[in-house]
Amino acid sequence: MKKFIIFVLFAIALNTAAFANFIVTPGGEIAQGPETSQSQIDAILLSFGISSEVYKDEVGGSEYGSFADDYTTEYFNSSLDPKDALITWDGPDFINDPGFLLVKDGNHSPGWYLFDIGGWNGQETLQLDNFWPRSGAISHVTLYEDKEAVPEPATMILFGTGLAGFAGAALRKKKK
Secondary structure, eight states: EEEEEHHHHHHHHHHHTTTTTEEOOTTTTTTEEEEEEEEHHHHHHHHHTTEEEEEETTTTTTTEEETTTTTEEEEESSSSSSSSEEEEEEEEEOOSSEEEEEEEESSSSOOEEEEETTTTTTTSSSEEEEEESSSEEEEEEEEEEOOOSOHHHHHHHHHHHHHHHHHHHHHHHHOO
16 A cells, blocks of 8 residues: 555646746846847847747737747736736647747836746746736747757868868869
8 A cells, every 4th residue: 555655646746846937037038128129039038149039928918939839828817918828839840959948028117028048948837927017018929949050060171171172172172
């Protein structure tokens, strides 16, 4: 009987861990700003090296990006002025290299929050809590993959070999 109880408790613990949420709240961001124009925010994100938008959901609007069929966002507190949201994975594909989450407001300060979500596994629910509690609301959420601009070693080898070939050709031409 004791082994059975231990087994049941272990199974419950595993089940609970499998459905744990990855919680995101203001105060844990890596950046924020007063900008409300998406083009201005995109320029700031680019300075961080962030550009690969893979999922975006607008309140009362549509989903965009290569993972639009794999995630769903639900907003809470108000259909038009939400303070909380859940981003859930519907599958089958998921973001392998989660990098960043942008939570944007329409016209309040701060206008946006940027979070490093590198510890998120791409499948657990992202729980967004307490955004603009006094005034303002979430206008959209965007997920970015953490793709570095550094090429793979094989790409660098091919590039280097190509450069060496051009240098060799230039030397031969110069000797003639």
